[in-house]
Amino acid sequence: MMRLLGASLLDGTGAELRTGVAVEIDDRTIRSIESDGSTRSDATTLDLGGLTLMPGLIDAHAHHGIVEVHDADRTPLAVIAARVVANLARTLDAGFTTTREMGGLDGGFAAAVASGLVPGPRLLPSGPLLCTTAGHGDLSPAFLPHPTHSHDRVPGLVQNGHPVDGPDAMRQAARNAFRHGATQLKLCISGGVVSHTDRMEDVQFSVEEMRAAVEEARDRQTYVAAHAHNVAAIRRGLEAGVHSFEHGTFLDAETAALMAECGAVLVPTLTIARLWMNDASAVPPERRDRVASLESGMSNAVRLAKEFGLTMGSGSDLIGPEQTGRGMEIGLKADLIGAMDAIVSATAVNARILRRPDLGTVEVGKRADLIAVDGDPLAEPWLLADPERVVVVIQDGRVVKDRR
Numbered sequence: 124m125m126r127l128l129g130a131s132l133l134d135g136t137g138a139e140l141r142t143g144v145a146v147e148i149d150d151r152t153i154r155s156i157e158s159d160g161s162t163r164s165d166a167t168t169l170d171l172g173g174l175t176l177m178p179g180l181i182d183a184h185a186h187h188g189i190v191e192v193h194d195a196d197r198t199p200l201a202v203i204a205a206r207v208v209a210n211l212a213r214t215l216d217a218g219f220t221t222t223r224e225m226g227g228l229d230g231g232f233a234a235a236v237a238s239g240l241v242p243g244p245r246l247l248p249s250g251p252l253l254c255t256t257a258g259h260g261d262l263s264p265a266f267l268p269h270p271t272h273s274h275d276r277v278p279g280l281v282q283n284g285h286p287v288d289g290p291d292a293m294r295q296a297a298r299n300a301f302r303h304g305a306t307q308l309k310l311c312i313s314g315g316v317v318s319h320t321d322r323m324e325d326v327q328f329s330v331e332e333m334r335a336a337v338e339e340a341r342d343r344q345t346y347v348a349a350h351a352h353n354v355a356a357i358r359r360g361l362e363a364g365v366h367s368f369e370h371g372t373f374l375d376a377e378t379a380a381l382m383a384e385c386g387a388v389l390v391p392t393l394t395i396a397r398l399w400m401n402d403a404s405a406v407p408p409e410r411r412d413r414v415a416s417l418e419s420g421m422s423n424a425v426r427l428a429k430e431f432g433l434t435m436g437s438g439s440d441l442i443g444p445e446q447t448g449r450g451m452e453i454g455l456k457a458d459l460i461g462a463m464d465a466i467v468s469a470t471a472v473n474a475r476i477l478r479r480p481d482l483g484t485v486e487v488g489k490r491a492d493l494i495a496v497d498g499d500p501l502a503e504p505w506l507l508a509d510p511e512r513v514v515v516v517i518q519d520g521r522v523v524k525d526r527r
């Protein structure tokens with residue numbers, strides 16, 4: 124039993140800050156939230172005076188396994204594995220207690236984290252990133268057939284691009300993803316920025332191919348998430364039953380309304396757009412023109428989603444060897460739609476999108492994933508982008524970071 128005292132509470136439900144409360148956790152669960160005058164002698168106390176207590180953050184669009192972007196061919200697999208592990212630790216240190224892995228990282232890492240072997244967020248893996256031949260994610264040289272093994276396709280470690288063509292192949296690939304520990308599936312249904320052989324405007328996968336994945340996911344009580352920048356891809360995805368649309372860069376009002384009507388969700392990824400804008404060297408020279416439209420498009424999508432009452436999650440899409448600044452997503456979104464909505468998006472709404480009703484808020488009965496931060500994130504949402512200001516992290520009822 125542990126009693127958390129002295130902090131202001133921002134519970135993630137959208138309720139305003141509360142003071143003078145004590146939160147009691149026991150056996151990985153939040154047991155009570157009461158006024159801190161009541162005393163319990165059998166509990167260990169954690170004095171969080173001056174801090175703000177809130178739910179552990181959730182990143183609904185992580186790529187812990189995309190650690191090599193340029194020189195991957197020459198990087199030893201051991202180095203890739205070590206970078207993944209280091210990035211998992213960084214993620215937890217930044218206050219993210221859960222991430223949805225949007226493609227590539229093997230489910231084995233979820234087991235490694237869950238068993239306490241390495242510190243990291245609770246991982247919801249998607250298994251291999253499913254794409255079409257010549258689509259976003261197919262990075263193989265055109266003069267070779269798709270290799271079963273390459274720097275970014277190492278079964279059991281990372282499988283960043285897995286080309287699949289035809290509904291039957293999709294069914295098999297989906298089942299294979301579940302064999303690799305996927306909790307949902309990830310498809311690339313439009314062109315992307317870091318692609319060799321497509322344009323952002325392109326649509327990828329037929330309705331039948333997407334539907335095969337959707338059916339396989341539904342049979343396992345889960346869903347399909349899809350990388351989609353343009354509205355033609357989103358509309359085709361809606362027709363096939365895709366649930367979670369990632370990026371949504373060129374979203375328009377009609378499509379936002381249609382998504383809301385279908386009960387689909389949007390996960391914009393403002394962080395990667397900003398990072399690419401700030402550092403052009405991160406993107407190959409011939410793809411830099413694509414970056415220009417990314418941030419303005421996605422910012423517009425965020426505003427539209429709010430206007431149309433579309434469920435909007437929070438994802439960073441952070442890639443690279445040293446993944447820092449995951450909490451930027453909340454600051455960037457707060458600048459567009461306000462701090463409260465940005466925070467709720469990265470906590471309660473993300474939990475709902477991930478179909479984890481046990482996560483995302485500080486309420487009795489929920490999983491004890493909590494963070495205590497130095498300052499008021501409603502007044503200063505960008506503090507969540509600074510791991511130094513994430514003072515305490517509690518995951519599954521255990522204190523995993525304490526810088527008091």
Ligand SMILES: [Zn+2]
Pocket residue numbers: 184186225350440
């Ligand atoms: Zn992504």
